[in-house]
Amino acid sequence: MDRAAFFRELWLHYAALTPQAPVIRALFGGETVINDHVAFRTFAATPLALDKLEPRLLALGYRRHAPYAFPDKHLAAWGYVCDEDPDAPLVFLSELDVTALSPASQAILAPLLAAIPPQAATHAQVFCEGPMWPGLASQDYEALAQESEYAAWLAVHGMTANHFTIAVHRLDPLLTLSEVCEQVQAAGFALNTSGGMIKGTPVELLEQASTLADRQKHSFADGVCLSVPTCYYEFARRYPAADGRLYQGFVAASASRIFESTDRRPT
Ligand code: OOG
Numbered sequence: 001m002d003r004a005a006f007f008r009e010l011w012l013h014y015a016a017l018t019p020q021a022p023v024i025r026a027l028f029g030g031e032t033v034i035n036d037h038v039a040f041r042t043f044a045a046t047p048l049a050l051d052k053l054e055p056r057l058l059a060l061g062y063r064r065h066a067p068y069a070f071p072d073k074h075l076a077a078w079g080y081v082c083d084e085d086p087d088a089p090l091v092f093l094s095e096l097d098v099t100a101l102s103p104a105s106q107a108i109l110a111p112l113l114a115a116i117p118p119q120a121a122t123h124a125q126v127f128c129e130g131p132m133w134p135g136l137a138s139q140d141y142e143a144l145a146q147e148s149e150y151a152a153w154l155a156v157h158g159m160t161a162n163h164f165t166i167a168v169h170r171l172d173p174l175l176t177l178s179e180v181c182e183q184v185q186a187a188g189f190a191l192n193t194s195g196g197m198i199k200g201t202p203v204e205l206l207e208q209a210s211t212l213a214d215r216q217k218h219s220f221a222d223g224v225c226l227s228v229p230t231c232y233y234e235f236a237r238r239y240p241a242a243d244g245r246l247y248q249g250f251v252a253a254s255a256s257r258i259f260e261s262t263d264r265r266p267t
């Protein structure tokens with residue numbers, strides 16, 4: 001599959017989980033909006049680990065750019081860039097070190113991880129395939145989320161883009177990130193305020209904001225139906241680095257707060 005087809009298909013899966021996304025994108029030009037990046041989550045040391053998925057990104061024309069670490073969330077990530085096409089979205093791929101979780105959380109996850117097919121990373125649709133494991137009971141979901149919102153989200157949704165991102169620096173006419181945030185809020189969408197509404201500064205070459213994830217009813221293995229966070233939309237404004245080219249990296253301190261866009265919150 002070529003890169004354009006890959007992102008078209010990914011958007012369809014993402015928009016089905018994220019009804020806010022096409023509505024918000026339409027505020028800023030609809031299909032003319034440039035997608036700055038997408039992000040995926042996975043379980044480390046499994047057939048879907050980052051090192052197993054990476055060849056799929058390389059095959060789409062990407063290369064590893066920079067690593068990021070989130071020790072408090074037991075996450076590691078890489079950013080990927082596409083040299084052939086400066087307009088291609090960047091990719092942020094993170095993985096959870098399950099062995100760093102409590103024995104109770106590891107026990108909840110063990111049957112899921114054991115069910116991942118050995119060749120899962122080679123599946124044609126791996127990046128929008130969803131969970132390749134049996135469903136959780138609702139109380140296990142809630143127990144897991146207490147310790148790791150990331151683990152609980154990933155257990156429910158599996159491999160799928162958890163956000164797309166409006167490239168604010170590419171909007172015409174140009175808007176500031178706070179103008180973008182105001183328009184999104186005026187349209188009725190709540191933003192993630194963890195660490196402040198706008199994360200990062202021009203000095204860090206990247207300013208970011210994001211919505212709170214949409215929610216959908218999910219029916220758990222014990223028959224209980226709960227509203228769970230699905231996916232969110234992000235807004236990123238990049239600035240030129242010293243060499244005059246736009247910064248292509250991420251900012252770990254900001255990313256750490258952006259992850260929280262899919263946290264469960266009291267409803
Ligand atoms: C990724 C969070 C980090 C960014 O742009 O810094 C991120 C995630 O939620 O999986 O997207």
Ligand code: NI
Nearest residue numbers: 039165234258
């Ligand atoms: Ni992002």
